[in-house]
Amino acid sequence: MMTSSSRPRSAITVAGHTLGTPDHSVPEAIRLFAAAGLDAAEVIWQDGYRSGIPESAGEAELREIEAASRETGLPIIGLTPYMTELNSVDEGQRVRDVERFAACFAVADRLGARIVRAYAGNYTPSRESEHPELWVQLVRSLRELAPIAAAHDVVIAVENHFNTMTMTAAETVALIEEVDSPQVRILYDQANLTFTHSESPDQAIAAQAGLVEHVHVKDLVFIDRDRPFRAAEVATVSGEDRAVRSRVVGDGELAWKEILARMWEAGYSGAFSLEYEYRWHPADLPDPAEGFRIGAQRLRQYADELAAV
Numbered sequence: 001m002m003t004s005s006s007r008p009r010s011a012i013t014v015a016g017h018t019l020g021t022p023d024h025s026v027p028e029a030i031r032l033f034a035a036a037g038l039d040a041a042e043v044i045w046q047d048g049y050r051s052g053i054p055e056s057a058g059e060a061e062l063r064e065i066e067a068a069s070r071e072t073g074l075p076i077i078g079l080t081p082y083m084t085e086l087n088s089v090d091e092g093q094r095v096r097d098v099e100r101f102a103a104c105f106a107v108a109d110r111l112g113a114r115i116v117r118a119y120a121g122n123y124t125p126s127r128e129s130e131h132p133e134l135w136v137q138l139v140r141s142l143r144e145l146a147p148i149a150a151a152h153d154v155v156i157a158v159e160n161h162f163n164t165m166t167m168t169a170a171e172t173v174a175l176i177e178e179v180d181s182p183q184v185r186i187l188y189d190q191a192n193l194t195f196t197h198s199e200s201p202d203q204a205i206a207a208q209a210g211l212v213e214h215v216h217v218k219d220l221v222f223i224d225r226d227r228p229f230r231a232a233e234v235a236t237v238s239g240e241d242r243a244v245r246s247r248v249v250g251d252g253e254l255a256w257k258e259i260l261a262r263m264w265e266a267g268y269s270g271a272f273s274l275e276y277e278y279r280w281h282p283a284d285l286p287d288p289a290e291g292f293r294i295g296a297q298r299l300r301q302y303a304d305e306l307a308a309v
Contacts, residue, residue, distance in 0.1 A: 012260070012303040013271040014296045015040040015077055017216070018051040020276025020288045026051060027068035034072035036292040041069070042078040042273045043113075045104050051279075053079070053107060055100065062110060069111070077271055078115035078157070078214060079108045084234050087121025087138035087165060089130075098141050101156075102148050109152035115214045116149070117187055118142075118158050120166035120175060122234055131165075138165055139178050146181035157187035157214045160204070162196050163234045169193060169204040176211050185213035189275070190259060191220055195244045196229045201259050209266040216275040217299065219252030220244040236280045246277045246284040248291050250298040257302035264306070272299060 016033035018024075018041070024032060029051050030041050043065075044052035053065065069076055081104045083097040101116070108116050121138045123131070142156065149156050158166055158175060166172035172186050186208050193199050199207065227243040249256055260272070274295045278288050285291050 012299060013039045014299050015042050015271045015273040016292050017042045017273050017275045018044045020278045020292060021051045022279040024051050026053060026065050030068040030072055030074055032289055033292060034074050036289060037296050038074065038292060040075050040077045040271055042080060043076055045079045045081045045107065055103065066111065076111045076113045078117065079104055079113050080117040082235060084119050084122040086141035087123065087134040089133055089137060094137055094141060098144055101145050105149055105152040105154045108154050114154055115157050116154050118156050119161055119234055120158050120164040122163065123165045124163055135165060142179045142184050146183040149183040155213050156184045158184065159187040160189045160192050162192060162229065162231055167196055168198040169207045173207055173211060186211045187214045187216060188212045189216040190254060191218045194254065195220060201262060205262045205266055212268055214270055215272050217249055217256065217272050218275045218277060219247040219249045219254050221247055221252050246281045248286060249295040256299065257305065260302050261306050
């Protein structure tokens with residue numbers, strides 16, 4: 001979605017992510033986002049999480065979510081599933097996750113969401129010898145999913161994410177270019193790139209220009225800037241492995257005003273989704289209602305300051 005837009009820079013779209021609302025149902029989270037002054041919602045699609053849509057969600061549950069969206073005027077712009085086996089050499093695992101993504105696309109279509117986040121498989125440096133085969137499987141899966149996504153008017157947004165095959169911006173670009181489909185684009189997450197010691201904002205935005213469909217916004221401070229990144233899982237980093245602490249946007253080290261400016265200069269016209277990490281690190285952060293409110297206010301302040309220049 002890095003296409004030019006005539007929309008004024010001050011008209012930033014700020015979404016709330018249900019990663020930040022673990023103690024709320026999805027309808028409750030949508031109402032919290034509305035009360036905090038947000039414009040849209042990004043919702044987790046996962047079994048066993050209160051603030052997510054279960055993979056087996058029935059009609060009544062989906063209708064309740066739709067009703068909350070209508071009531072608040074907040075659209076659901078994206079779904080966030082947690083499948084990690086698109087690159088699996090076990091064909092049964094790979095096909096299972098392809099089918100789960102297809103089911104997620106159908107729910108996204110039903111709810112009007114046009115973005116579905118994807119992890120680029122499951123990968124750590126210890127699997128370096130397997131990289132060629134895992135990469136082939138990942139490309140194969142995304143190529144299979146692209147026409148299914150198109151049928152549901154959905155874009156697959158592959159995230160810059162640790163312990164996947166797109167930990168860096170350069171790796172993410174290489175994947176998108178090889179898959180070669182307008183339905184497969186990038187989810188830019190500068191915080192992830194920063195704490196894995198990958199590209200700086202200027203480097204990441206320049207490398208990914210023209211390919212970014214969605215942006216996750218969060219902030220951090222380093223505990224130990226020199227510690228090499230490590231993590232045992234894909235979704236989160238355990239306490240003993242953490243070299244950073246989560247912060248409300250504007251209270252950390254990431255220069256979000258400058259990142260907004262660079263993204264708009266590159267032509268990005270999509271939403272900025274506050275991926276408030278309260279699910280994983282509640283001790284680091286204020287209550288979600290307060291954190292989302294402050295984060296949205298600061299992003300709008302940065303946007304207004306940029307528009308006034």
